[in-house]
Amino acid sequence: SLTDLPSLTLSLAIMMKLGLAPLHFWMPEVLQGISLPTGLILSTWQKIAPMALLIQTSHLINLNLAIALGLTSILVGGWGGISQTQLRKIMAFSSIGHLGWILIILKFDPQLSLINFILYLIMTSAMFLSLTNIFATKMLDVSISWSKTPMLTTTIMLILLSLAGLPPLTGFVPKLLISLELVKQNATLLAAAVMVISILALFFYLRLTYIVTMILPPNTPNSLLTWRTSNPTHSPTAIINVMALILLPVTPN
Template sequence: AWQTGEWGINTLTNLPMLTLSLAIMMKLGLAPLHFWMPEVLQGISLPTGLILSTWQKIAPMALLIQTSHLINLNLTIALGLASILIGGWGGISQTQLRKIMAFSSIGHLGWIIIVLKFDPQLSLFNFILYLIMTSAMFLSLINISATKILDISISWSKTPALTTTIMLILLSLAGLPPLTGFAPKLLIVTELVKQNATLLASSIMLISMLALFFYLRLAYIVTMTLPPNTPNSLLTWRTPHPTHLPTAIINVMALILLPLTPTLLLL
């Protein structure tokens, strides 16, 4: 404001913009400013974790998109690569689902930040898909009251349909086709190749294999392992569960939006 005579976020100079960017990225939980997020998410309940992972990231992301033309390209690439790496590496050895979702969030936001300078609208679209998939996962975990890997490994006997859906949501978060999560990775890699950043696109695809490993590990545990049980019957006594319409809707959106991606991009 002293140099330009205006009070506006779109008129910031280099140093204030760098400071603002780092502050916002810390709020988002991007690596290497991510250390608070896994511990905080582990210490709160699942509904609060849902709010922290989705709703509270909307305002910081809106500020970043609004100032994307001023943000430093090297900063976004460095923090994006670090976030994808830490998000995959940190989640491999975790057994607590909330910590796994924290590292998943870090990795997904890394993908979004990398393409922010090149195409802010694409970052916004990918952020919306991130909100949908993360909300679907948290709502599903809330319905079965699962906070550890052990909890979802024994949930099949009580809620087989929801457990199968959780497995598909995990594969969607991993970015496997033909699920919704494949769209962000496809669009981001395509945009980077168009910008002659083929090496960067190849690097983030290779690094994302770390995250793919723990997503597949979780999906395997959910659907293909049988925990030790002493009863003779395979199924435990099941009481009727109320239908959660919001969970059903968000789960469907987290799985089958890929064919609608071209239409959504035109909106």
């Protein structure tokens, strides 16, 4: 009806700002063309205002629209990231997928959407800050960083698994809470569909983890010790990395 047109237009505009599929085409290309610190701002800080507006107007959003765009975002986020080698594009598709989870649960429980959005901000910030510290923009950059920053490279691997939603890491919390809430709302088929589609994203996270940890770069030095410069400690990165990994025990009931 005509009375639904303004709310529908507002919802679509906010979803385009967030980069939700199928209104996502600007996000991977823009994120690929900017630096990692700017990409961090675009993926986290720039999404706070539209997400706050979306949560406040959640009662106006059409349920079928939210579910359709949420499922599409999870599908596009997983499918688009499979063939990527550029880390910024991978993080862009990861963002699309995570926001799809948040959108699906928005009509059922806006407070749960807010919790999941905060966890998304933590995990995405941890990933971008870690990549910034090792100046990595491609998969190869991460794989060759093992000899210089082994602890940070290990942390990046764990953050990737957290983004994939594997227990007992922080990233398991959103998927667990959203799945339980959907089942509680008698949307079992929707919960099953969301989890099945998420296997696509799990594949490229595991693929990237495999490249980071299992593949040695060519022409590695044969010496036991490599030349390492003293890297300054980054306390914010360390704190947010810990939060991106071990928040599961403090999950609200």
